[in-house]
Amino acid sequence: MELISISNVNVRYPNGVNALHDLSVKIKRGDFVFVIGGSGSGKSTFIKMLYREIKPNKGEIILGGLNVAKLRNSKVYKLRRKLGIVFQDYRLLPKLTVYENVAFALECIGAKKTEIRVKTLKAIELVGLKSKTRVYPDQLSGGEQQRVAIARAIVNNPKLLICDEPTGNLDPDMSMEIVKLLDNINKTTGTTIIMATHDREIVNKMKKRVIVLKDGYLIKDYEKGKYYDEAD
Amino acid sequence: MKLIRMVFRGVRDAFKSVFRNFSLSIASVSCISITLVVVAVALLASFNVNNFTETIKKDVTIIVFVESKATDSDLNTIEKNIKKIGNVDSIKLKTKQQEKKELMEEDDVFKSYLGDMDDDELPLKDSFLVKVSKLEEIKDTVEKIKKIELVDTVNYGESMVQQMLNAFKVIRNGTIIIVVALIIVNIFLIVNTIKLAIFARKREISIMRLVGASNLSIKYPFVIEGMVIGMIGSIVPILITIYGYTYFYTYFDGKLFSSLIKLINPQPFVLYVSLIILGIGMVVGMIGSSRAVRKYLKV
Numbered sequence: 419m420e421l422i423s424i425s426n427v428n429v430r431y432p433n434g435v436n437a438l439h440d441l442s443v444k445i446k447r448g449d450f451v452f453v454i455g456g457s458g459s460g461k462s463t464f465i466k467m468l469y470r471e472i473k474p475n476k477g478e479i480i481l482g483g484l485n486v487a488k489l490r491n492s493k494v495y496k497l498r499r500k501l502g503i504v505f506q507d508y509r510l511l512p513k514l515t516v517y518e519n520v521a522f523a524l525e526c527i528g529a530k531k532t533e534i535r536v537k538t539l540k541a542i543e544l545v546g547l548k549s550k551t552r553v554y555p556d557q558l559s560g561g562e563q564q565r566v567a568i569a570r571a572i573v574n575n576p577k578l579l580i581c582d583e584p585t586g587n588l589d590p591d592m593s594m595e596i597v598k599l600l601d602n603i604n605k606t607t608g609t610t611i612i613m614a615t616h617d618r619e620i621v622n623k624m625k626k627r628v629i630v631l632k633d634g635y636l637i638k639d640y641e642k643g644k645y646y647d648e649a650d
Numbered sequence: 651m652k653l654i655r656m657v658f659r660g661v662r663d664a665f666k667s668v669f670r671n672f673s674l675s676i677a678s679v680s681c682i683s684i685t686l687v688v689v690a691v692a693l694l695a696s697f698n699v700n701n702f703t704e705t706i707k708k709d710v711t712i713i714v715f716v717e718s719k720a721t722d723s724d725l726n727t728i729e730k731n732i733k734k735i736g737n738v739d740s741i742k743l744k745t746k747q748q749e750k751k752e753l754m755e756e757d758d759v760f761k762s763y764l765g766d767m768d769d770d771e772l773p774l775k776d777s778f779l780v781k782v783s784k785l786e787e788i789k790d791t792v793e794k795i796k797k798i799e800l801v802d803t804v805n806y807g808e809s810m811v812q813q814m815l816n817a818f819k820v821i822r823n824g825t826i827i828i829v830v831a832l833i834i835v836n837i838f839l840i841v842n843t844i845k846l847a848i849f850a851r852k853r854e855i856s857i858m859r860l861v862g863a864s865n866l867s868i869k870y871p872f873v874i875e876g877m878v879i880g881m882i883g884s885i886v887p888i889l890i891t892i893y894g895y896t897y898f899y900t901y902f903d904g905k906l907f908s909s910l911i912k913l914i915n916p917q918p919f920v921l922y923v924s925l926i927i928l929g930i931g932m933v934v935g936m937i938g939s940s941r942a943v944r945k946y947l948k949v
Contacts, residue, residue, distance in 0.1 A: 469860070491948060492865055499862035509857055513670060526863035528656045570861065 421447045421577060421610050422468070427477030427487075429463050429634075437463040439634045441477070445612065447577070450604045452621050452645075453614040455631035461614045464631065465582045468612065469501055470494050482577050499527060502571025502579040502609075506586035508563045510555040510570075516542065517551040520570045527574070541573040542566075545599060561592035565599065572603060579603065581613040585620065593620060622646060656867055664874035667851075668882075674847035675879060681843040682883025682931055685836040690887045690927050692832050694895055696825035697923070701914045703818040707785045708739075710814075712792060712806040714778040720800045725776060731798045732780060737791045739783040746774035775802060785815060837934050844876060844938035848946070855946045865947045872939045880935025881928065888924040895920050 422445040429438040438460045445451055455461045466472040467479065470486050479486040482500050489497055510519050520541055524534045542551055545565040555563050564584055571579055581600065585593035597613075597620050604611045615621065621628055628645040630638040668675045716728060725743060732741055750772060754761040764772070780795070782788050788811060796804050848855075858868045896916040905912050 494859070495862045495864040497862075498860060501862075503860050509853070509860070511854055511857060522857070523861035525659060526858050526861050526867065528652045528659070528867065530655070574862070 419447050420444050421449075421482055422612075423478075423480045425478050427467070427474045427479060429460075429467060429472060430475050437634050438467070438474070441634075441636050443629060443636060443639065445610065447610055448604070448608045450601065450611045450624075450626045451613070452624070452626055452628045453612060453631065454616060454618070454621055454628060456616065458633070459631040460634040461616075461631050462582060463634075465580055465612070465614045468578075468580055469503055470497055495527075499574065500577050502568075502574070502576040504564070504567050504571050504579065504581040504584045506583040508555070508560075508567045510563060510566055512555055515552050515554055516547060516558070516566050516569075519555065519566055520573050523570045523573050537573050537575075538569075541569040544572070544603070545569045559592075560588050561595060564588065564596055568596070568599065568603070572607070572609065575607070575609075577610060579609050579611045581611065581615075583614055583616070585615060585617055590619065593617060594623070597624060656870070660867075660871040660874050663871040664878055667871070667875055668878055671847065671851065674850060675882075678840070678843045678847050678879045678935075679883045682836075682840050682880055682935065683886045685832075685839055686884055686887035686927055686931055687890055689829070689832050689836060689930060690891045690923065692825075692829045693923050693926060694891065696829050697919070698914055699821055699825055702911050703821060705912060706814065707818070708781065710781070710785055710788065710806065710811055712780040712782065712788070712795065712804060714780060714795055714804050715775045715802040716777065717800045717802045718775055720776065724800055728798055728800060729778065732778060732795055735791055735794045737782050737784050737787050739781040741781075742779040744777050744779055746772050746776050749774045749777070785811070833930060833934075836930075837937065840880075840934050841938040841941055844879070844935070845942040845945075848872065848939065848942040852946055855943065859947070868947060869940060869943050872943045873936050876935035876937075876939025877932045878935070879939075880931035880933070883935070884928045884931030887927050887931075891923050891927060892916075892920045895923075 422443075424444070425442045427438055427441045428436070430436050441460075441464070453461055453464055463472060467474055468481065468486070470489055474487050477487065481497065484497050484500070486497060511522065514522060517538060521534050521538045524537060529537070539548075539551075542548055545568050547562060547565055547569065550558065550562065555566065558566065564587075568579075568584075579600070584600070585596050588596065600611055600613065601624065603609055622645070625643040625645075627642050628638075628640040629636060630640070714728075714732065716725065720728070729741060729743065732738060747769060750764050750767075753774075754764055780791075782791055788806060789808075792804050792806055792808075795801060855868060899913050899916050902913065904915070
C-alpha cells in the first residue's frame, strides 16, 4: 500500500530555476528510502515539497490521503501532524530542556498532560537519552541533539519521518549511530522514513531503496539492496 | 476539553514567555509605557479643555428685557411663552427693583442717583435671564423670543458667542485629532517594537509550524502575551495619571490661571482616564503581536 504518490511534479522557483522536472515516484508504507544527489540536484526541494514548505507548480502529491500540492496555508498543520521532520541543524529550542523540547510537539497540538508525559518519556527512551531529560540542548553533543530532534519528530507516532541530511553535521561514527537509530524506528514502529543524504558510505551499508536525483531529474530508482557505490 | 486546555496553555505560556524573553519584554513594555504617558497627558488635557468649554457654554445667558408697561400677569405669560420655545435650560426673572439693588451695591454713583427714585421713575426694565440647553441653536431661540409680545430687546453678546463657538469647535476638533494621531503613532511604535521582539522568536514559531500547530494556536499565546505586555506597560502611565493629576489639581487648587478655567475634579475622572489607558495598552499590545506573528505564519 502506498503512503506517498507523487506524479508529474514540476517545481520552478520564482527566480526561474527549475528545481524538479516531471518527477513521479511512489513510496510504500513502512519503506526506508534514501534520496541522494549532489548539490543542486533537487534533493532538498523534493524533501521540502513533502512537508509543503514548497508548493509544486504542476503535478500531484498525495500523502496519506491528503493532496499536499493543493493544501492551503492555514491547513498545513493537518499534514504536519502526520509527519515527523528532522533537519541537519536539529532546530531545537535552546531555552527548553530535552524533555520540554520533545513535549513541545505534543503541547502544540493540544495533547493531554498525562498523554504528553507518557509519550515524551517513551520517545526519549527510544532514542537513548533517558538520563538527560533535564539537560538543555547546548549541554549535549551534536549526535545527542539530533537524537532529541528525532525523539521530537516521532513523539506523535507519525506515519512518515522526513530527514533532511540528518547526519550532515556529524562525524562518521555518530552518523552511523543516527542512521541505525532511524532503521530501528523503521523496523519497530513501521514508520516510513525518507532520508536525504550525500553520505555514500551510509547508503552503501544500509542496503535500502535509493532514489537518485540529478539536476532536478529522477535518474535512478534502485530497489532495496540493489544500490552500490557508483562513481557518477 | 481540548479547547479549554489550549486556552489555559496559551495564558500560561504567555506569562512564561514574558519572563523568559525578559529583555525583549522590557523593551516592549517601556516603549508602551512611554507612549502611553504621552497619550495620558493628551487625554487629560483634552478632557479638561472640553470641560472648560462646556462650562463656559453653560454660562452664556440671554437677557430678555420686557417693555415697561408689562404687568405682573404679563410677566407670567412671557415666562410661559419663553419656556414653550424649547431649548430653554433655565429662566429667571430679574425685576427692576432687584436690578436697582444690585446696581446700588456695585457703585456709589448709582447708589446716590437711583436711591432717590421711586419704582415708577426708574430708567430700568424687568428682565428674564435665560440659559439655553443647546448653545448652537441660541440664534434661533433668540429670534423666537424676540417675537413674543411685550418683549423689548434681547441681548446675548451675539458676536462674542459666535466667535466663542467657532473657537471651541476648533479647539475640540484639534484635541481630538491630536489624541487620535498620538494613538495611531503609538500603535505603529508598539507594533514595531513587538515585531522586533517576535523576530527573535522566529525559530520558535517555525518549529511550532513544523510540529503541526495550527496558525490559530500559534498566534493565540502571542496575542495574550501582547495583552499582558500592554497591561504591564500601562501601569506607569496609570500611576502618573492618578497621582500626577491629583497633585496637579491640588497644587493649582482646582483652577488654572484664573477661576474661569476650572479643572475637572480628579475623582472619579482619573479612574476613567486610567481605564482608557489600560484599554489602549491591552488592545494595542494585542494588535501589535497579532500583526507581528502573522508575518511568520506563511512558511
